[in-house]
Amino acid sequence: MTEPTTPERTRPRTHADPAPREGSPAREGRPGDAHARTDAPTDAGRPMAPPSEQAIPLVNRAAESEGVLARPARRLETERLADLFAAVSMDGDLRLSVERHPDYFALYDLEHDPEEQHVRAFEKDGEVEGVAAFLARDALLGGERVRTAYMSDLRFSDALRGGKVLGKVFAPEMRLAREATGAELFYTVVFDGNGAAQKALVKRDPRWPDKPLYRPLRRFDITSVLLAHPPLPRLRRPYRVTRARAEDMDEVLAFLQRDQRGRPFGYVLDEGRFERRLRDWPRFGAESFYLARDGxxxxxxxxxxxxAFDVKRYRVRAYRGAMKRIRRAWDLAAPLLGGTKLPAPGELLRYAYLTHLCVPSEDPAVLAALLDAAYADLRGTGLCFLMLYLEREDPLRAALRGYLTSAMPATFYVVCAPDSRFAEVDLGAGR
Incomplete structure (x- = not known):
């Protein structure tokens, strides 16, 4: 229940969940557009929770002794939720806040219908001081189609920290999410350097024996490729890269779906989800794709x-440690190399995701060709870096040689109740 929801190589290799969130992305097919529904009640012009969800008692009073009430988040609260989300920063050598204004739910709506969104607000003294999301979809797991939910975007203000709130509400919150979404199994991402989240979420505690079980499935790096120096010269290019066109999308979809069938938590892309992304994601379409072909x-x-600027933005709060030195050196070199200076504290850090990444052969020369092409197109556009997700021992990492990169280690966890049928099941290695 942490951030990032954003792109798909963590689940693993064809990323695009927007959501890479700690917790990055990262849209199930639907018969029609949920945004165009006229038969559903609305909350400030947006769909409310469906009747099936409203029938479930969704108020959680497990932490009432701490003065905390958990309940469904309301679309009318979007400004408060976005303010809270931005106020709880992601700390590290580069301290960032994540902005979701003006519509906190817009990122979720890109990928999930309202009935697939189980978004929770945590109240104390009548004020919303916490938020979390469970985002449901069907996933491919060992040849089986399983209803899952991504636990994402957990944020608590200082008013809820340092107490017993999470320990008391976590198990009942997951039960409510299971009832509301039909999810049998959950998954999430936690930054390895986030000690507080590791202690509160992952570590077992005898005080909370029914606390959900976290099983590590993949360890990976959220890797940023700085759009710094001129494109790399390659002596040999065994693959030819072109920008995609609309008529290429059927071939691309079939290529991606074949790969997803062999991955833990693989996406079901060919029942409308892929078309929905092409239609609904802002600044995204067939022309966003790069295709590498052999001889x-x-x-x-x-x-x-x-x-993802329209639905999710990073704002720099501070540079510390190594990032302070990197920024100083880079800002001196940027004018000479034609790169973009890193933003000052208080400014937005512009970036792009390298998403829907799929290289079934795991040949790093394929990724190198794709990366070179995307890098050349994006450098000089005002973006500072490209973000992608690579496992620690991934052979594709060799494609990054020669680029300036920074990495944030994280772990992909499978989450379930201690007595779940998935508590001891071998989920397989996959790719």
């Missing part, structure tokens, strides 16, 4: 770039 014209790899 015979066969598709060897794909990726796409996505600037």
């Amino acid at each position: 015979q014209g066969r598709l060897a790899g794909v990726t796409a770039t996505w600037d």
Whole structure:
């Protein structure tokens, strides 16, 4: 229940959940557009929770002794939720806040219908001081189609920290999410450097024996490729890269779906989800994709770039430690190399996701060709870096040689109740 929801190589390799969140992305097919529904009641012009969800008692009083009440978040509260989300910063050498104004729910709406969104608000003294989300979808797991939910965007203000709130509410919150979404299994991402989240979420505590069980499935790095120096010269390019066109999308979808079938928590893209992304994601479409082909014209790899500025933005709060030195050196070199200076504290850090990354052969030369092309197109556009997700021992990491990169280690966890059928099931290695 942490951030990032954003792109898909953590689940693993064809990323695009926007949501890479701690917790980054990262849209199930639907018969029609939920935004156009006229038969559903609305809350400030947006769909409310469906009747099936309203029938479930969704108020959680497990932490009432701490003065805390957990309940469904309301769309009318979008400004307060976005303010709270931005106020709880992501700390590290680069301290960032994540902004979701003007519509906190817009990021979720890109990928999930209202009935797939179980968003929770935590009240204390009548004020919303915490938020969390459970985002449901069908996933492919060992050849089985399983209803899952991504636990994301957990934020508590100082008013809820340092107490017993999470220990008391966590198990009942997951039960409510299971009832509301039909999810059998949950998953999330936690930054390895977030000690507070590791202690509160992952570590077992005898005081809370029914606390959900966290099982590590993948350890990976959220890797930022600085759009700094001129594009790398390559002596040999065994793959030809082109920008995609609308007529390429059927081939791309089939390529991605074949790959997803072999991955833990693989996406079901071919029942409308992929088309929904092309239609609904802002600043995204067929032309966002890069296609790598071998000498015979066969598709060897794909990726796409996505600037999520309209629904999710990072604002720099402070540079510390190594990032302070990196910024100083880079800002001196940027004018000479034609790069973009890193933003000052208080300014937005512009970036793009490298999403829908799919290289079934795991040949780093394929990723190198794709990365070179995307890098050349984005450098000089005002963006500071490209973000992608690579496992620690991933052979594709060799494609990053020669680029300036920084990495934030994180772990992909499978989450379930201690007595769940998934508590001891081998979920397989996959890719």
